[in-house]
Amino acid sequence: MFTQAEAVFGRAGVGRAEFASWLHFAATVLGHHDYAARVAEAEPGLPWRTVWAWWRPVGAYVAEPNLSGDHTAEVYDLDGGAALKVWALWCEDTWFDLDTGRRLPAPADGEAVRRDGDDPDGARLFDPDEDGRLLHCPGTWEEPVPLGGGRYLYVEDRGVVVVEENAAALAGWPRGGADTGSWESAEDAPWFRPGTRGSGPLTAAGLARTFGEARVTRVPGEELPDALEHRATREFLSEVGLPRHWAAGVSSFEAAPELLRPLTSTAPEAGDEDLLHLGTFDFGYTDPGLVGVHRVTGEVRMYQESVIPLARDVAAFTGLLESVRRYMGACWSPYPAEDGIGAFHEAVRALDPGAQADGSPSAETWEHLFAAITELSVYGY
Structure with missing residues (x-):
């Protein structure tokens, strides 16, 4: 908890009360309510507290939230409450109860009315102007959305x-403006117990x-073709x-x-009748790659101009794809104390x-696929 707080806010020498706010944020983000x-x-004197958060902790490589690139967060009034709609390039419209952070289904047309934002009088909570309070926050906490009642939304x-x-x-809190540079002093990413993140x-x-x-497809064991003899592949695809x-x-x-139809039924020129079709890659600039699993050995291979081995088995193949999706946010938008790209490379090397x-x-194929998050930006260039 302490290392998570320092990884987000840095190692500035703050007092007990402000560090309690940091710790409260870290505990909320990690789900330790x-x-x-x-x-x-x-510490009743903490200057601010976290009401709720949908947040990727430092060192936690998860697919969501990932708001890298263009993103929006809009407040809507509903009958009997209010909601927040979040959208990003890699995040479809996601709705939350504004007071609690509970996930909500998208309201029906006409049920939600977008709320116009009003800037409050006086300094904001983390205001960099000289008359703002001398508090510390990440350099990305800019342009808050005032919610009223002393609450602010940061995106x-x-x-x-x-x-x-x-x-x-905060009534007697020192002035001088918010310090948004402290988080650059963070040193080490927090440690998590293996298997938990x-x-x-x-x-x-x-x-x-x-x-x-x-968006996951599974095939019940009794529906798998008899031609697929590799036991581990059968178990993975069904479970x-x-x-x-x-x-x-x-x-x-x-x-x-x-x-799992024979790959040759889609591409006779592939020639290998032991390959069962898993799916197809579209690489954008080259010919598509037809992916199949060997029905006896379980090896995953790809046919483009010829058949090449692609992954040790279906578990490794799926794990490599899943890792790209899960590490995207940390590669594109790492914290100062986080090496998202290095952690990603370490993870995929261990897989296969x-x-x-x-x-x-x-x-070469995997380098091309991995480059989308290790060399290119969220915008693809």
């Missing part, structure tokens, strides 16, 4: 947060968190699954509409070292 409540109880690449100022504690073997729940349950759609940069992958080894026939 009881701990956050105890922090607030132990940036890593997520959204609603904070509330403590008017009594996306590490470990890919599971059905993990795949669903990354792509959404509706974990395969993303229906994947995209990064100019490239995309679509699962085959008729999964042979697929990316120098001289491997598949190395």
Whole structure:
């Protein structure tokens, strides 16, 4: 908790009360709400508290939230309440209850009325002007959306947060303007217990968190073709699954509409009758790549101009695609104390070292796919 707070806000020598605000934020982001409540109880003089947050913690490599690039957060009034709609290039419209942060279904047409924002009189909570309070916040916490009642909404690449100022504690707070440079002093990314933040073997729940349950295809064991003899592949496709759609940069992958048909029925020129069709890559600038799994060995191969090995098995292939999607935000918008690209390379090497080894026939393909998040921006250039 302490290292998460310092990784976001830096290592400035702040007092007990302000550090309590940092700690309250970190606990809320990590989902430790009881701990956050105890922090607030132990330090009633904290200058601000976190009401709720949809936020990617430092060192946590998750697919959402990822608000890298263009993004918006709009407040709407509903019958009996208010809601927040968040959109970004890699985030479809997502609705939240404005007071609690609870996920909401999209309202029906005409049920939500967009609220016009009004700037409050006087200094904001994290106001960089000289008459603002001398508080510390990340350099990305700019242009807040005032919500009234001392609450503010901050939106940036890593997520959204609603904070509330403590008017009594701030009444005599020193002035001089908010310090937005402290977070640059953060040194080390926090440590997480293995298996708690996306590490470990890919599971059905993990795949669903990354792509959404509706965008994962699984085949019940009794419906798998008898031609697929590789037991581990049968178990993976029936229990974990395969993303229906994947995209990064100019490239995309679509699962085959008729999964596990012989690849030669789609491309007779592929010639290998032991390959069963998993899906197809669209690389943007070159010929499509038809992906198949060997029905006996479980190896994943791709046919373009010829058949080449692509991944050790379906689990490795799916894991590599899932990792690109999950590490996007950390690669495009890392915290100062975070090496998202380095962490991504380490993760994918562990999944299938042979697929990316120098001289491997598949190395060029994976380098092209990985470049979407390691070399190109969120905008694809």
